[in-house]
Amino acid sequence: MxxxxxxxxxxxxxxxxxxxxxxxxxxxxxxxxxxxxTGGIEQDQFDRPDTLxxxxxxxxxxxxxxxxxxxxxxxxxxxxxxxQLMNGAAPPRSPDVWELSRFAAVDFSDASASPLRQFxxxxxxxxxxxxxxxxxxxxxxxxxxxxxxxxxxxxRREGFNAHRAGPPLNIDGHLIFACWIExxxxxxxxx
Amino acid sequence: xxxxxxxxxxxxxxxxSSDGYIRLTFERFLRLRLEHLCSGLDDSEIGxxxxxxxxxxxxxxxxxxxxxxxxxxxxMITIGWSWALVGRDGGARCVQVDPPGHNLMFLxxxxxxxGLRATTALLYDWLERFDWQSQVLFAxxxxxxxxxxxx
Numbered sequence: 001m002x003x004x005x006x007x008x009x010x011x012x013x014x015x016x017x018x019x020x021x022x023x024x025x026x027x028x029x030x031x032x033x034x035x036x037x038t039g040g041i042e043q044d045q046f047d048r049p050d051t052l053x054x055x056x057x058x059x060x061x062x063x064x065x066x067x068x069x070x071x072x073x074x075x076x077x078x079x080x081x082x083x084q085l086m087n088g089a090a091p092p093r094s095p096d097v098w099e100l101s102r103f104a105a106v107d108f109s110d111a112s113a114s115p116l117r118q119f120x121x122x123x124x125x126x127x128x129x130x131x132x133x134x135x136x137x138x139x140x141x142x143x144x145x146x147x148x149x150x151x152x153x154x155x156r157r158e159g160f161n162a163h164r165a166g167p168p169l170n171i172d173g174h175l176i177f178a179c180w181i182e183x184x185x186x187x188x189x190x191x
Numbered sequence: 192x193x194x195x196x197x198x199x200x201x202x203x204x205x206x207x208s209s210d211g212y213i214r215l216t217f218e219r220f221l222r223l224r225l226e227h228l229c230s231g232l233d234d235s236e237i238g239x240x241x242x243x244x245x246x247x248x249x250x251x252x253x254x255x256x257x258x259x260x261x262x263x264x265x266x267m268i269t270i271g272w273s274w275a276l277v278g279r280d281g282g283a284r285c286v287q288v289d290p291p292g293h294n295l296m297f298l299x300x301x302x303x304x305x306g307l308r309a310t311t312a313l314l315y316d317w318l319e320r321f322d323w324q325s326q327v328l329f330a331x332x333x334x335x336x337x338x339x340x341x342x
Contacts, residue, residue, distance in 0.1 A: 087294065088265030089207050149254065152292040153273060163307060164294040165211045167228065167258050167269035175229075175254075180211045 001064065001123065003130045005054040008047070015063075017041065019055050022063040026104040031148075034172055046070055046077050046101070052138075054131045056123050058109055065105035065127040069135055072097045078146045078178060085146065085178035087166030098140040100131055100181070103147060125158050136183050143181040148174060155179070205259070207266035212296035214304070217313050220297065225270065226260035227323075230330040233273075251276040252288065255327045269294050270314065274327060285324040290315045 008016045020041030027033045028042055036044050046068070056065035070076040072092045076099045079091035105124035135143055144165065145151070155162040165178035205213050232253040252275040259268040272291035276283050290311045297310045305313075 087207055087211070087267060087269075089209075089211070149271070152271070153289060156289055156292060161307065163211065164269055164292055166294065167267050168256060168271065170229070175256075 002057045005134045018063050019066050026106055054134055056127045064107040065123045067131040068102040070099045077101045082146050085166055096141040098135040098143055100143045100145045132183055140183050145179045214296045214298055217297045224260040225257040227326040228256040228258050230255040230327040287318050
């Protein structure tokens with residue numbers, strides 16, 4: 001597995017387009033979310049030139065996981081669309097806090113993978129660690145996510161330092177919640 | 192953990208800290224009432240049982256969500272956990288799977304955070320004594336899990 005990160009313009013050729021098609025397959029075709037589509041690509045108003053993407057690809061170059069990172073100092077998904085998930089608090093707006101959204105880790109080339117199990121453990125953990133590292137490099141100390149409740153199991157089982165921002169809500173038939181993930185300082189190994 | 196305004200352990204009103212936690216002592220938490228928010232089944236996980244040719248096994252599992260009962264006041268305490276239906280003592284029983292997810296940070300007698308891990312461990316033990324199974328089975332049987340998840 002290979003994980004790359006960058007903006008739409010700086011990702012390797014074709015990766016941004018394939019990520020949009022992968023998001024369409026996961027979020028629209030399989031999870032039945034109602035999201036904007038442009039030419040078979042799932043894309044919304046938060047997919048901007050400055051948005052960061054973290055993308056996992058298998059040995060064949062097929063996208064098998066993705067995540068989207070946005071600073072909370074500019075318009076972002078939770079702040080604009082889902083502030084009600086914050087349990088009465090104002091959505092964060094700080095250079096220390098980045099938003100993680102559109103997180104998925106379904107390997108469609110794995111015949112045993114179920115799209116409804118949105119988070120194949122090995123890919124999901126690697127992708128999440130890469131997304132945290134990418135945000136840390138840009139000054140993030142915490143991530144805030146808008147996610148299906150299923151991601152909470154992954155976070156707990158894999159020992160991420162994370163907790164709910166508020167109760168889950170039923171939005172369009174899906175249980176969604178906001179979650180804080182602490183960006184731990186990078187561990188330095190001393191030899 | 193960054194500094195946050197801790198909730199006064201003796202204060203009758205819960206407040207949300209800037210880091211998203213509701214802080215209180217475990218003793219105070221035990222005096223609160225929780226309300227069932229919603230429960231439901233996971234997507235079916237059916238697999239072949241290698242020990243029985245032609246047979247298959249089905250794992251029945253799901254989720255359940257609870258909140259503090261002073262709805263719709265905010266902030267709300269939220270606790271949710273996964274469960275599975277298992278055979279036990281000749282019958283079927285719901286048991287919790289994995290530690291719960293929540294927005295709590297318990298305080299010690301000096302008003303200091305006990306930490307996320309210790310808070311979760313206390314909640315995990317508390318679940319052993321909390322009678323949640325009947326509500327879950329009622330909700331699942333009624334097949335209205337998500338419809339009730341509005342607050």
